[in-house]
Structures are given as structure tokens and as C-alpha cells.
Amino acid sequence: MELLWLVPALPLLGFALLTLARRLVRGVAALIGVGSIGLSMLVTLWIAYSFLVSPPQSGAASDTVWSWIALGDFRVSVAFYLDSFSLVMILVITIVGFFIHLYSAGYMEGDDGFARFFAYMNLFTASMLILVLADNLLLLLVGWEGVGLCSYLLIGFWYRDPANARAAVKAFVVTRTGDAAMLVGFLLLFTSLGTLNIQDLLSKAVSQWPSGSGIAIAAAALILAGALGKSAQLPLQTWLPDAMAGPTPVSALIHAATMVTAGVYLVARTHAIFALAPPVQLAVGIIGVATLLIAGFSAITQRDIKRVLAYSTMSQIGYMFLALGVGAWGAALFHFVTHAFFKSLLFLAAGSVILAMHHEQDLLKMGGLWKRAPVAFWTFLVGALAMAAVPPLISGFSSKDWILSWVWSSPAGGPVLYVLALLGVLLTATYTARLVTLAFFGRERDVPEHVHPGGALIAVPLIVLAVPALFLGLIQTPRSLGGVNLFASFVQGVLPEPGAEGPPSTELLLMAVSTLVALAGLVLGWALGVSQARAHLARREAEPAGSPLHRFLLSGWGFDWLYDRAIVGPYRWLARINQSDVADWIARGFAALSRLLNRLLSLAQTGRLRWYATALGIGAVAIVAMVVFL
Numbered sequence: 001m002e003l004l005w006l007v008p009a010l011p012l013l014g015f016a017l018l019t020l021a022r023r024l025v026r027g028v029a030a031l032i033g034v035g036s037i038g039l040s041m042l043v044t045l046w047i048a049y050s051f052l053v054s055p056p057q058s059g060a061a062s063d064t065v066w067s068w069i070a071l072g073d074f075r076v077s078v079a080f081y082l083d084s085f086s087l088v089m090i091l092v093i094t095i096v097g098f099f100i101h102l103y104s105a106g107y108m109e110g111d112d113g114f115a116r117f118f119a120y121m122n123l124f125t126a127s128m129l130i131l132v133l134a135d136n137l138l139l140l141l142v143g144w145e146g147v148g149l150c151s152y153l154l155i156g157f158w159y160r161d162p163a164n165a166r167a168a169v170k171a172f173v174v175t176r177t178g179d180a181a182m183l184v185g186f187l188l189l190f191t192s193l194g195t196l197n198i199q200d201l202l203s204k205a206v207s208q209w210p211s212g213s214g215i216a217i218a219a220a221a222l223i224l225a226g227a228l229g230k231s232a233q234l235p236l237q238t239w240l241p242d243a244m245a246g247p248t249p250v251s252a253l254i255h256a257a258t259m260v261t262a263g264v265y266l267v268a269r270t271h272a273i274f275a276l277a278p279p280v281q282l283a284v285g286i287i288g289v290a291t292l293l294i295a296g297f298s299a300i301t302q303r304d305i306k307r308v309l310a311y312s313t314m315s316q317i318g319y320m321f322l323a324l325g326v327g328a329w330g331a332a333l334f335h336f337v338t339h340a341f342f343k344s345l346l347f348l349a350a351g352s353v354i355l356a357m358h359h360e361q362d363l364l365k366m367g368g369l370w371k372r373a374p375v376a377f378w379t380f381l382v383g384a385l386a387m388a389a390v391p392p393l394i395s396g397f398s399s400k401d402w403i404l405s406w407v408w409s410s411p412a413g414g415p416v417l418y419v420l421a422l423l424g425v426l427l428t429a430t431y432t433a434r435l436v437t438l439a440f441f442g443r444e445r446d447v448p449e450h451v452h453p454g455g456a457l458i459a460v461p462l463i464v465l466a467v468p469a470l471f472l473g474l475i476q477t478p479r480s481l482g483g484v485n486l487f488a489s490f491v492q493g494v495l496p497e498p499g500a501e502g503p504p505s506t507e508l509l510l511m512a513v514s515t516l517v518a519l520a521g522l523v524l525g526w527a528l529g530v531s532q533a534r535a536h537l538a539r540r541e542a543e544p545a546g547s548p549l550h551r552f553l554l555s556g557w558g559f560d561w562l563y564d565r566a567i568v569g570p571y572r573w574l575a576r577i578n579q580s581d582v583a584d585w586i587a588r589g590f591a592a593l594s595r596l597l598n599r600l601l602s603l604a605q606t607g608r609l610r611w612y613a614t615a616l617g618i619g620a621v622a623i624v625a626m627v628v629f630l
Contacts, residue, residue: 003043004063004080007090008133010040011126018119026114030105033118037101037125041094051087059083059493060199062135069138076196081135085494088333089132089265092340096257097125099461103348104249106457107355111247117157121253124150128258132265136196137186140266144182147230147259148175154250155243167245174239178229182266185222188215189273202272211276220277223270224284231263231317233291238559240314244306248351251306255313256344261336264320268329268495275327282412285325289420292318294557296427300434300528301554304361305350308435311556312387313343315428319403322421326413327498328406330491334476335399337487342386342396342469349380349462353439356453363438364536365446373453377440379462384436386469388429389518391511392481398473400425401511405478408510410498418510425514429521430528437529445537480508 014036018029051061060083069076101121108117127146134140156168190196192215193204209216227233232240240260244251254260267274267284274281295314302308316339323332354361356373370377386396407413407421476487479501488497501507552558604615 002063003047004061004082004133005065006043007040007047007094008080008126008129010036010043011122011129015119015122015126018115018122022115024115026109029115029118033115033122034098034101034105036122037094037098040125040129041098044090044094047082048087048091051082051084076136076138078139079135080133081199082133083494084491085269085333086132088337088491090129092337093125093128093132093257096340096344096465097253099465100249100252100257100344100348101125103252103351103458103461104247106454107249107351108247113157117154117247120150120153120157121249124154124253124258128262131262135198137189137198137201138196140198141183141186144179144226144230144262144266147262148172148179151175151243151254151259154254155246157246157250161245164245167239167242171239171243174236175229178226178236181222182226182229185219185226188219188222192219198269202270205273205276209276212278213276216273216276217280220270220274220280221283223266223273224280227263227266228287229263230266231260231321232314233263233317233321234287234294235559237291237295237314238556238563241307241310241556244304244310248306248347248354251310252344252347252351255310255347256340260313260317261320261340264317264324264332264336267321267324268332271324271327271329271495274324278412281325281327283325285322285412285417288318288321288323288325289417289424290318291315292322292424293420293427296424296431297553298556299431300427300525301550303363305353305363305366305435305439306347306361308363308431309343309346309350312346312428312431315424316343316387319400319421319424322407322417323403326407326410326417328403328410329495330488330497331399331402331406333491333495334487335396335403338386338395338399338469338472341465341472342383345379345383345462345465345469346387348458348465349376349383352376352453352458352462353380355458356448356451358448360446362446363435364532366439366444367442367533368440368444368447369451370440372444372447372451375459375462376453379466380440381436382466382469384432388432388522389425389514390429390522391515395469395471395473397515398476398478401478401514402476404514405501405507405510406498409500409502409506412498422514422517425517426521426524429518430525433522433525434529434532435525437526438533442530442533443537445533478507478511479504480511 014032017032018024024032060081062079062081064077064079066078067075068078101118104117104121108114111117124147127143127150129143131140131143131147134143152168152172155171156165158164159168186196189201189205193201193208195201195204205216205219225236229236240255243254246254274284292315295311295318299308299311299315302311316335320332320335320339323329323335353366353369353373353376356369356376357366360366382394386394388394389397389400391397391401404418404421404425408415408418475484477484555561
């Protein structure tokens with residue numbers, strides 16, 4: 001595993017070249033931006049091959065690059081840790097990231113900030129790779145904050161529009177709220193256990209802390225706060241829909257392979273601590289199921305194609321948190337893998353639709369695009385069926401069915417959580433079918449005469465990503481569909497399962513119920529899409545505001561309204577009335593003193609050489625006198 005350091009280093013090198021070498025021609029910038037991720041992907045594939053052919057004796061390997069901090073007995077290294085869990089993560093990040101970068105070369109072709117865009121994207125990918133490979137909390141924090149910084153830069157990439165700048169600031173501030181709590185949690189772990197090494201921390205926590213101890217609960221709760229911010233889960237979810245202000249490839253990278261999955265990774269990586277804090281682990285599941293329902297209801301009402309997908313991301317991450325909450329660590333990771341492929345496919349196909357519509361994103365102004373943009377349609381359909389969990393070969397079905405099975409059978413799950421998760425299946429299928437119906441079927445409503453969904457650089461990534469989105473579920477299937485257990489057996493040494501599986505008959509019944517619910521959701525979503533399209537055609541000139549319930553769901557359940565009045569407004573009021581406090585007096589005093597000194601010194605600048613020479617002579621005499629007499 002000597003090449004492990006190259007995985008994050010190559011995108012970092014690409015970032016450095018794109019940043020330092022200004023005014024690059026677009027072809028060279030694209031070659032560096034895409035090529036650095038491509039090389040990182042190839043190195044990752046080689047590492048994966050070596051790991052599978054000749055696995056490390058302990059099941060994990062580490063690569064220490066250099067000693068970072070050495071103060072007495074306290075030492076921190078820049079070191080990377082590879083086990084089956086982190087290997088899955090870097091495979092998904094580099095493969096999905098490469099095709100998003102390739103797509104970006106076509107999508108961003110005419111943008112003035114072409115090289116700057118790829119510099120940010122390279123740094124974003126490198127930060128996520130550092131995060132998932134870090135063997136200590138300090139290096140993990142570097143990757144974590146790097147991801148947050150890049151999200152700010154990319155969401156606000158078109159910063160000349162004030163709305164985009166506000167969305168970037170909002171994402172930065174909201175996620176920092178969770179990050180502050182997480183940092184306190186890291187400090188608590190370090191002061192209590194005496195190490196920053198993640199594996200040592202987990203083993204010491206298991207051996208020293210009893211289950212349910214106060215310190216374990218506090219540490220898990222603080223770590224969870226950071227995960228909620230990055231993964232856009234309740235109550236820190238409000239930044240994600242506004243993050244659609246960035247270019248579509250940014251949305252794909254944030255939602256599929258990087259930022260929003262960082263929280264899932266953090267909770268799963270520290271699962272031993274959460275297992276010692278049952279109340280917090282239960283909270284993870286409850287927050288997950290609440291988020292998936294709130295986001296699902298909101299997605300049904302959205303008109304912007306990217307906002308529908310944004311709320312769907314919140315919902316699907318909610319499924320991952322639900323799985324983490326019931327102890328189904330492997331199922332959560334598998335849904336991360338399938339979601340990365342089908343959600344990146346959906347966003348990139350949506351980008352092709354947006355290009356075809358001349359950058360129009362309103363679903364009610366589309367329709368009939370399945371003929372005009374066939375590649376975008378068929379690939380989007382694959383991603384949509386995967387997200388709606390339609391059996392038997394669609395990847396999302398296998399991962400979501402695995403989660404639902406554990407929610408029912410895990411000691412930490414039960415019928416209540418299962419029924420709520422099943423309602424999430426209905427909502428997912430409904431908003432997915434509505435989305436496809438409005439965008440691709442029915443009469444053309446406001447479709448331009450000339451439709452250009454993009455060239456080869458747009459089409460090739462869509463076609464390639466559609467393959468794993470369609471067939472990836474075959475590596476982990478229910479027992480009634482072959483019982484393939486490749487993924488679970490690969491990660492089980494790192495991410496244990498919550499208990500014994502239920503009988504095959506129960507699993508078959510649960511699968512049948514979830515399938516019927518998903519099919520019912522597809523029918524409901526189709527009917528909803530058809531009725532909304534007809535209503536739009538009937539009243540083009542005066543679109544009604546909708547019912548209060550519709551407006552409530554459209555606003556994301558009013559969380560922004562609540563936070564503006566409960567937090568943002570009072571903070572601004574306090575800032576206004578406190579704008580002349582003691583701190584300001586001190587700052588103004590220093591400023592006044594600097595101006596006074598400037599005026600005094602300026603008096604000496606007369607422009608007369610004889611005065612300057614006299615001053616030099618007096619100074620020289622004074623210095624000689626001090627040396628002689630003092």
C-alpha cells in the first residue's frame with residue numbers, strides 16, 4: 001500500500017497547478033483537472049486489486065507520509081489508513097468524481113472561470129479523500145474543513161449573483177454550527193483517551209467506557225452534531241436545497257460522492273462509540289427517518305428539477321442515518337455506494353436537460369423531452385428507477401431492501417420505524433415518478449425549438465454511470481433473489497451487522513410489501529405529474545399560489561422562516577444595538593492612535609536635505625554618547 005498517499009496527492013497536485021498557472025487554455029486546464037482525478041482513480045483501482053489479491057494480515061494497512069507534530073510524547077503524523085471501509089469510500093469518490101469531472105469539461109466549456117472551477121473541484125475531491133483515509137482525528141479534521149471550504153467556493157462559484165453568494169454563506173455557516181460541536185467532541189475524546197489515532201480511540205473507548213456512560217453519550221452526541229451539519233439532516237438541513245445555486249456538476253459531486261456523505265462516514269467510522277451510547281444511536285435513527293419523511297413531502301411540491309433532487313438527497317441520506325441508528329452499518333454503506341452512482345447519474349442527466357432547455361429548470365415548462373433528448377431520458381430513467389427502488393436489478397432496490405430488512409429485525413429497530421421507512425418508500429417513488437412525468441412525458445409546454453442536450457463529454461459519463469446504477473445491486477441481493485452476500489462479507493470485519501437475520505419467509509414478505517408500496521408510489525406520482533402538467537397548460541398566465549399546505553411543504557416545512565425569526569433576526573438586532581461596544585472602542589482607539597502617529601511622523605518629512613542631514617548627525621551623536629557613557 002505504498003501508493004496510498006498518491007490517491008489524495010494527485011488531485012492536490014492538480015489543484016496546485018491550476019491555481020499557480022494562471023491563464024491556462026481551456027484544453028490544458030481540463031486535462032489537468034480531469035487527468036489528476038483519472039490518475040487518482042487508476043491508483044485506487046490498483047490498490048483495490050492489491051488489497052483483494054493479497055489482503056493485509058490484520059485486514060488493514062497504513063501509510064505514514066511524514067511526522068506532522070512531535071511535542072514530547074504527543075505525536076501526530078500525516079498517515080493514511082486503509083481497510084475495507086475506506087477502500088469502498090475511495091473507490092466511489094474517485095470513480096464517480098472522475099466522471100463528474102469529465103462531464104464538467106463539456107458542461108462548463110463556455111464559462112469564464114473554467115480553470116478556477118476545476119481547481120476548486122480538484123481540491124474538493126482531495127479533501128474528501130483525506131477525510132476518509134485519515135488515521136487520526138486531526139488529519140480527518142483537515143479533510144473535513146477542506147470539504148466545507150470547497151463547498152462554499154463551489155456553491156458560490158457564480159458569485160456575481162447575490163443569491164448565489166448568500167447560498168454559499170448559508171451552507172458555510174450552517175455546517176460550521178455542527179462542526180463546532182464536533183470539534184468539542186474530538187477534544188473530549190482526546191482528553192479522555194489520550195490519543196488522536198482513530199483505531200486506538202475506538203479500542204480504548206470500548207475497553208474503558210461502560211455502555212451508556214455519560215462520557216460516551218456526550219462524545220457521540222457531539223460527533224453526531226457535526227455529522228448532521230455535513231449530511232444535511234434535521235435540524236441542520238436547510239443549506240442543502242439552496243446549494244443548487246452552484247453549477248450542476250457541483251451539485252452532483254456534493255450530493256453523490258463527497259460532502260453530504262461525510263457525516264455518514266463519520267458516524268460509521270466511530271460506530272463503536274455510538275454503540276456505547278444507545279440513546280444517541282436511537283436518536284440517529286429517529287433523525288434519519290424524520291428527515292427522509294420531511295424531505296420526501298417537500299420534494300413532491302418542488303418545481304425546480306434540481307431542488308427535487310436536492311430534497312431527494314436529504315431523504316436518501318435519511319435512509320442511511322436510519323440504518324446507522326439500528327446498527328446496520330454495512331447496509332448504510334451499501335446504500336451510500338448505490339446512491340452515489342444513481343444520484344450522480346440523476347444530477348448529470350438533469351444538467352443535460354437544463355442545457356437542452358437553455359438553462360430553464362422549471363419542471364412545469366418542460367414535457368415531451370424523451371424524444372428530444374433520448375440519452376438524457378434513458379439514463380435519467382435508470383437513475384430514477386434506482387432511486388424509487390424498483391426490483392429486481394436496479395441497485396437502489398437491493399440497498400434499500402437491505403436497510404428495511406434490518407429496520408424490521410434489528411433489536412434497535414421495530415415496527416414503528418419500519419412503517420415510517422415504508423412511508424418514505426412511497427414518497428420516494430411518488431416524487432420520482434412526478435419528476436420523470438413532468439420533465440419527459442406529455443405535451444411540450446415551453447420547450448425551445450432547438451434542443452441541445454450536450455455532446456460526447458456530456459453523454460459518455462451518463463452512459464457509463466448508468467451501468468452501475470442498474471446492476472450494482474447484484475453484489476448484495478436478498479436471499480429470495482439468490483442471496484449474494486459479496487458486499488456484506490467484504491466489509492463485515494470493519495462494520496459488523498446488528499444481529500441475526502430474520503427467517504427467509506419474513507424477508508420475502510417485507511420485500512413484497514416494499515415493492516408494492518414503491519409501485520403504488522409510481523402510479524401516484526405519474527397521476528400527480530399529469531394533473532399538474534394539465535393544470536399548467538390551462539392557466540399559463542396566472543399560476544396560483546397554491547394551498548397553505550402546499551406552500552408550507554414547498555418552503556421545506558418552514559424551517560428557514562423559523563430560523564430567520566428565532567436566530568438570524570435576533571442576532572442581527574443584537575449586532576445593531578451592540579455596534580458600539582467596548583471592543584469597538586478599543587479598535588477605534590488604536591485607529592486614532594495610528595492616525596496621530598502618522599501626522600506626527602509626517603511633520604518630519606519636509607523635503608529639505610539639510611534638515612535630514614542635521615537629524616542624522618544628532619542621531620549619530622546620541623548613539624555614540626549612549627555607547628560611551630552607558
